Amino acid sequence: MKLEKPSQILALFAWAFIFVEAAFLVIRVIPADGLSWSLFALFFLIATMASAVANGGSKKPTIGKGNLIVKVGDEICTVDNGKLLISPEQKDGTIFVYILPLNKKKQ
Numbered sequence: 001m002k003l004e005k006p007s008q009i010l011a012l013f014a015w016a017f018i019f020v021e022a023a024f025l026v027i028r029v030i031p032a033d034g035l036s037w038s039l040f041a042l043f044f045l046i047a048t049m050a051s052a053v054a055n056g057g058s059k060k061p062t063i064g065k066g067n068l069i070v071k072v073g074d075e076i077c078t079v080d081n082g083k084l085l086i087s088p089e090q091k092d093g094t095i096f097v098y099i100l101p102l103n104k105k106k107q
Contacts (some may be wrong), residue, residue, distance in 0.1 A: 014047030022067040072099060 002093045021040055068084060070077045077083035077099055085098040 007050045011050035014043050017043050
């Protein structure tokens, strides 16, 4: 696992602290008093928030209205002018783009 963000490092250390403290509480190395449980709750909140921040910015770019422009010959085809049809995303992540027939002027 490659750690790129400081929030990933914080999440890793916080989750490690939680598991170590839980193990110490189970085998009774430290007493199960209010201080132990408050530290457990504090680090649980820190680990949860750091994990959410670390994993929150990985959104895939999507194709939306006005984002896709295709040039066919001399004509520009976009979703806005009705020349392109974009299918819903398939289960494997593929999206099909259909170019409607262009009206060619006969000379």
